[in-house]
Amino acid sequence: METIKxxxxxxxxxxxxxxxxxxxxxxxxxxxxxxxxxxAMATMIQFLMFSIYGMGWNTIGGYGGQVDLGKAxxxxxxxxxxAVMLIRWDIPxxxxxxxxxxLAVGWSFIIGYPxxxxxxxxxxxxxIATSLVLKALFEVWTFVGAARGLEISPIKYDPPDFLxxxxxxxxxxxxxxxxxxxxxxxxxxxFRKSRLGFQLRCIKDNEAVAQSLGINVRWAKVKTYAIAxxxxxVVGSFHACYIKAIEPEDxxxxxxxxxxxxxxxxxxxxxLWGPIIGAGILIPLKSYxxxxxxxxxxxxxxxxxxxxxxxxxxxxxxxxxxxxxIEKIRRRRRK
Amino acid sequence: MALLDVIGVTKDFGGLRANDxxxxxLDKAELLGLIGPNGAGKTTLFNCISGLYPVxxxxxxxxxxxxxxLKAHDVARRGLARTxxxxxxxxxLTVEENVMVGCFMRTxxxxxxxxxxxxxxxxxxxxxxxxxxxxxxxxxxxxxxxxATALGSRPKLLLLDEVAAGLNLSEIEDIMASIxxxxxxxxxxxxxxxxxxxxxMKISDRVIVLDYGEKIADGNPAEVAKNPKVIKAYLxxxxxxxxxxxxx
Numbered sequence: 001m002e003t004i005k006x007x008x009x010x011x012x013x014x015x016x017x018x019x020x021x022x023x024x025x026x027x028x029x030x031x032x033x034x035x036x037x038x039x040a041m042a043t044m045i046q047f048l049m050f051s052i053y054g055m056g057w058n059t060i061g062g063y064g065g066q067v068d069l070g071k072a073x074x075x076x077x078x079x080x081x082x083a084v085m086l087i088r089w090d091i092p093x094x095x096x097x098x099x100x101x102x103l104a105v106g107w108s109f110i111i112g113y114p115x116x117x118x119x120x121x122x123x124x125x126x127x128i129a130t131s132l133v134l135k136a137l138f139e140v141w142t143f144v145g146a147a148r149g150l151e152i153s154p155i156k157y158d159p160p161d162f163l164x165x166x167x168x169x170x171x172x173x174x175x176x177x178x179x180x181x182x183x184x185x186x187x188x189x190x191f192r193k194s195r196l197g198f199q200l201r202c203i204k205d206n207e208a209v210a211q212s213l214g215i216n217v218r219w220a221k222v223k224t225y226a227i228a229x230x231x232x233x234v235v236g237s238f239h240a241c242y243i244k245a246i247e248p249e250d251x252x253x254x255x256x257x258x259x260x261x262x263x264x265x266x267x268x269x270x271x272l273w274g275p276i277i278g279a280g281i282l283i284p285l286k287s288y289x290x291x292x293x294x295x296x297x298x299x300x301x302x303x304x305x306x307x308x309x310x311x312x313x314x315x316x317x318x319x320x321x322x323x324x325x326i327e328k329i330r331r332r333r334r335k
Numbered sequence: 336m337a338l339l340d341v342i343g344v345t346k347d348f349g350g351l352r353a354n355d356x357x358x359x360x361l362d363k364a365e366l367l368g369l370i371g372p373n374g375a376g377k378t379t380l381f382n383c384i385s386g387l388y389p390v391x392x393x394x395x396x397x398x399x400x401x402x403x404x405l406k407a408h409d410v411a412r413r414g415l416a417r418t419x420x421x422x423x424x425x426x427x428l429t430v431e432e433n434v435m436v437g438c439f440m441r442t443x444x445x446x447x448x449x450x451x452x453x454x455x456x457x458x459x460x461x462x463x464x465x466x467x468x469x470x471x472x473x474x475x476x477x478x479x480x481x482x483a484t485a486l487g488s489r490p491k492l493l494l495l496d497e498v499a500a501g502l503n504l505s506e507i508e509d510i511m512a513s514i515x516x517x518x519x520x521x522x523x524x525x526x527x528x529x530x531x532x533x534x535x536m537k538i539s540d541r542v543i544v545l546d547y548g549e550k551i552a553d554g555n556p557a558e559v560a561k562n563p564k565v566i567k568a569y570l571x572x573x574x575x576x577x578x579x580x581x582x583x
Contacts, residue, residue, distance in 0.1 A: 213408075
């Protein structure tokens with residue numbers, strides 16, 4: 001009961017933030033009523049997916065300060081669990097998604113425990129390495145389709161199939177992922193003020209102080225890493241049903257891991273809204289730049305340059321991202 | 336009855352012996368001062384007792400239990416809290432939230448941690464600053480926050496590492512009053528490292544002096560201040576001359 005109350009308690013934010021948040025939420029709910037292109041809808045779904053990835057990353061990477069560049073391996077575990085179970089045994093999404101989550105969390109404990117002996121850059125490198133190793137394994141594992149991957153053929157099902165999450169129109173997918181998105185916000189809102197959330201922020205600032213306050217630093221990190229993993233794997237499962245074709249290259253590549261981390265850092269690591277702001281800027285930018293500049297003007301790859309430039313500028317001027325800039329301005333005003 | 340027994344603790348860093356065969360015992364409800372020149376090994380000794388450093392040899396008994404070799408967080412859970420010279424729990428958190436981190440050692444519930452933290456803030460006279468970020472506060476207030484955070488964990492023994500460093504005279508008076516009330520009213524046993532002699536000599540029941548990692552004196556403040564070894568290593572002739580009256 002107290003948990004639910006705390007999850008719904010946003011009272012420490014200024015009223016302006018809450019008004020904007022409500023307006024954005026209303027827009028998200030009404031978006032499907034607006035005249036939208038298929039491209040805009042796909043972009044919105046991507047935005048919601050990456051917001052949730054970012055929220056998950058933000059627990060360990062933002063609040064805990066442990067830069068994790070291997071989240072893609074958990075996208076892969078979620079996506080593959082759902083796809084394999086659906087194709088081989090016709091197990092619906094709502095069953096395979098929690099199973100995928102358990103598998104991903106189990107895997108995160110197995111690699112998290114030894115990995116958290118490492119600190120800083122070494123930890124970041126090790127997360128990349130484990131993710132690449134898992135991807136390489138999936139590329140040769142024939143049970144999961146090896147490098148060709150798996151394909152969910154929609155003809156076999158009768159859309160809209162709410163159990164298996166097989167739809168013809170993207171708008172159904174949109175509402176499913178929007179539901180996860182809203183749940184995610186409530187969870188993080190609870191998390192940031194929970195015991196573990198406070199302990200993590202202490203760990204981020206100084207591990208010796210954290211230990212002397214009775215915090216088992218390694219265990220706290222492993223637990224949080226598992227929470228981050230759960231977020232990512234749920235969206236991975238969704239990804240499998242939504243895209244319907246998965247292969248190691250596009251679910252588990254380093255690009256995805258880095259994109260997840262960068263988005264959260266751009267928006268503001270260690271803040272509730274940061275990952276959403278980051279995804280809200282980068283995802284539309286990424287897809288529209290690609291569309292306009294790549295297809296129209298023939299400037300393939302320029303989107304990546306612009307994209308990299310923004311990230312460099314933000315990290316040079318305010319390492320705490322856009323949310324950091326907003327807070328700085330506010331604090332100056334208060335004085 | 337002894338709450339803490341340090342028996343022959345030695346700590347080497349490579350070729351450097353930072354603590355050399357140090358033994359002492361600390362009774363329940365005692366207030367013990369630890370002084371000595373810079374580099375004498377005072378903070379190292381704190382780190383050994385609180386489990387941050389493994390000792391090279393020796394034993395540490397806390398509350399009738401051998402805590403030698405326990406991890407720092409396990410030592411803390413047994414009721415041995417400490418502060419650090421410069422650090423609070425987190426500069427990103429407010430004063431109240433910092434103290435809550437300490438309280439979370441004993442409870443999982445946020446509301447319980449919060450009400451406990453509020454009590455301690457009241458006790459440490461930090462109520463008015465509860466909603467400030469710790470990084471926004473002056474040094475004196477930060478020092479009080481570190482003490483309050485450590486108290487959040489309901490310790491039996493509190494190790495204070497230079498809580499008066501960098502404070503002006505009236506701030507020193509304030510923190511001294513706080514230490515006294517923590518000791519008397521909360522009934523917490525206190526051991527403190529301090530360079531501010533006015534503070535140590537006034538409030539300690541007993542003082543231990545370290546020099547080059549060795550214990551060179553152990554006794555009540557007046558005795559220690561007359562000890563020629565201590566005068567030579569740390570206090571200096573002038574201190575003794577100026578404080579001759581108080582010390583006799």
